[in-house]
Amino acid sequence: VSTVVETDVLIVGSGPAGASAALALSTYGVPNIVVTRYAGLADTPRAHITNQRTMEVLRDLGVEQDVVAQATPQHLMGNTTFCTSLAGEELGRVRSWGNDPLVQAAHELASPTRMCDMPQHLMEPVLVNAAVARGTRLRFETEYLSHSQDADGVTATVRDRLRGDTYEIRAKYLIGADGGRSKVAADAGLPMGGQMGVAGSINIVFEADLTRYTAHRPSTLYWVLAPGATVGGIGAGLVRCVRPWTEWLIVWGYDVTAGAPDLTTEYAEEIVRGLVGDDRIPVTVKSSSAWTVNEMYAERYSNGRVFCAGDAVHRHPPSNGLGSNTSIQDAYNLAWKLKLVLDGTAHPRLLDSYTAERAPVGRQIVTRANQSIRETAPVFEALDGLSPQTPEQLWANIAARKDTGEAAEKQRAALREAIAFKVYEFNAHGVDLNQRYASDAIVPDGTPDPGFARDPELHHQPSSRPGARLPHAWITSGTRTLSTLDTVAQGRFTLLTGIGGEAWVRAAEAQELEIATVVIGPGQEYEDPYGDWARLSEISDAGALLVRPDGFVAFRHASAAPDAGELLADALRRILGPA
Ligand code: FDA
Incomplete structure (x- = not known):
């Protein structure tokens, strides 16, 4: 007898997108099941660069410190070194990942978090363990086969790979976080632009003590310009640090029209020897795999009750380190919307804003990552x-x-x-933080968009405009110093105001929806001793910002409003739709 298993959200995949969707949903109390094809989580390092926005998401979800404890810290990511081999000649360096003194200052001003290098095989367990601890039900060796949907839900057929039998899972929503060869996205018929298989690449994971060639110029990435290095691949040969300075991953290209070479240990060792350049150093190859550089993005991220996230909807090379970051941020954008629709607070049309907000980001990062290859x-x-x-x-x-x-x-x-x-690849702070959303879940305030004062890919520009992430400023509460970002999110809306904003506070408290209120000013619960918030808020003390559960500003009013109650109720109606 086959029983139908029921849940609110079924998630296919336990990579960065699926694991963080599960973590956010479980944090918000939404029942969810994760099915994943293999017997374990990622067994190779894969994605690693973890940017400030992702660290903010992880901070909100309560796992920032778990990541910091295991990650390679920012100061050891400080350079990107170009050389003829690790033991060979050095051609030059770029200060990277927020380590240029000016960019470092910009990082410190932008966020309470620090960028770090967290290899995917360490990141996934952090996300998954926290998700399971908060209620996610996880099924390994369970493969998604197909789905059908009707007005009330989605029925997915999955196969238990251990027992060999199939069963059905009935969910109100399905999240396809099943990676670059997503079957869920294909079955849902999501329209894709761009192309797959632009170039061929090989990953070789190995152990070798390379301290003598690396520790004096700590880098996450050592690029090797050597014969053959421009064939396929990601612009040049790459020796990437997985754990300083003993665990490594090499990326080396192959001609995609000729097909992937036979990945024997001897072949892998030969590549390693060429890029390291010192045969005296003992090397242990752990694994090799072939993959292709893709330049593909989905135009739409959902179809009915099926939503896709991560590589399922944006497929691109690792340049700029955006893969796992964007996947985690997709999931974070979607999770609170699902929660509010599932508990009846919001109309299902809120879910349309997921594509409206994330598809432009996906397309942008696919283009950016591929352009970075060409710029080598x-x-x-x-x-x-x-x-x-x-x-x-x-x-x-x-x-x-x-x-x-x-x-x-x-x-x-x-x-x-x-x-x-190459700062556009290795120090592009704006790419990480300048996302601006335009959708029905954002209420424009009618002010003209000032645009970006400096190159928006390189420089972060904080803004409290609706559609921007709330600017970070250090504020205080009694003896505690905290970020403005620490006062928002946590799965709920927050209204920020200052002295003279009582009408906004009353308006927030009068709503049926739970809205946290944050009043910043002398003698209030929060104070702004440095004046940073006053400089960044772009509203007067008696104005207000309504911030969504994902930390993005949904509504802004620059000054006191006698009709605050109506304005706020109207904004919420626009964002959440008729209940
Ligand atoms: P991800 O691919 O991580 O996860 C997909 C999940 O879905 C997996 O858990 C899989 O088991 C599951 N799944 C797939 N089909 C399923 C089915 N039918 N049923 C059930 N489960 C299913 N990035 C980078 O920045 N630097 C790098 O060096 C690399 N290297 C690299 C190497 C390899 C081998 C791969 C595959 C990928 C990379 N990447 C990378 C890319 C990076 O790993 C990627 O951007 C993120 O993992 C995307 O996260 P997702 O969660 O979207 O997919």
Whole structure:
């Protein structure tokens, strides 16, 4: 007899997207089940760069410190080094991931969190353990096969890979977080733009003590310009630090039209030897796998009661380190909306804002990551190393930069410039933090959009405009110092105001929906001793910001309003729809 299992939300996949969806839903008290195909979580490092926005999400979900405890800290990610091999010549460095002094200041001003390097095989257990502890029911070795939906829910058929039998799970909503080959997205017919299989890449995970070549120039990524390094792949050979300085992952390209090479241990060892450049160092290859560079994004993230998140809807190379970050942020955007629709607070049309808000972000990061690969070519060009040539010729070209004379000076300048330009991949603070949402879950305040004063990919620009993430400022409550971001989220709406904003507070308290109120000013529950909040809030003391459960500003009113009650109720009606 086959029993139908029931839940509110069925999540397919336990990667960053599925695990964080489960964690957020369980934190909000929404019953959910995760099914995942394999017997365990990610067994290789995969995604690793964890940006400030993701750390803010993890902070809100209560697992920031678990991640910090295991991650490689920001200061050890400080460089991106270009070289001919780890033991070979160094060609230059870019200060990276918030470690340039000016960018570091910008990071400190932008967020209460720090970027870090958290390999995926360590991240997934943190997310999944917390989700399960809060109520998620997780089924390993359970494969999603198909689904059908009707007006009231989704019925998914899954196979228990241990027993070999199939059964049905009935859910009100289905989240497809099943990665770059998503069957859920395909079955839901989500329209995709772009193309898969643009280039071929190989990951080789290995152990080797490379301290002598790395510890003095701590980097997450060491790029190797060597013969063959421009074939396929992600722009050049890459030696990525997994654990300083003994666990590593190499990314090396192959010609996608010729197909992936036979990934024997000997083949992997040969690549490792070439990129490390010192045969005396003992190397243990742990695994190798082939993958392709993709440039694909979904135009729509949902179909009826089926929602997709993560690589299921944006498929791109690891450049800029956006994969797991964007996946976690997708899930965080979706989870609170599902909660409010499931408990009857919001009309299901709130869920339409998921595509409206996240699809443009997905498309942007797919484009950014692929563009970053192309922007590595000028580094080779500066060394006249792009066109087919013998290894001897390439080494001679690289050596030519040490010559005297005008040509060599020009070459040095071109190389410096090409390497410095890679800040768009390795120090793009704006890409991480400047997301602006426009949807029916955001109420514009009618003010003209001032745009970005500086390059929006490189520089973060805080704003309290509806659709922007609430700006971070350090404020105090008694002896406690906390971020403005610590006062919001936690699964509920928050209204922020200041002295003279009593009407807003009364209006918030009068709503049926729970709205936390935060009053900032001298003698209030929260104070702004540095004046940072006053400088960043873009409203007068008696104005108000309504912040959504995901920390984004939904509504803003610049000053006191005698009709605050009506304004707030109207804004909530627009965001949540008719109940
Ligand atoms: P993810 O792929 O992590 O998870 C998909 C989940 O769905 C898995 O749990 C899988 O078992 C499950 N699943 C799939 N089909 C299923 C089915 N039919 N039924 C049940 N479960 C199913 N990024 C980066 O920044 N740097 C890197 O070096 C790498 N390297 C890398 C290597 C390899 C081998 C891969 C596959 C990926 C990377 N990535 C990467 C990309 C990065 O891992 C990716 O962006 C994120 O993991 C995306 O997270 P998701 O949760 O969306 O998918």
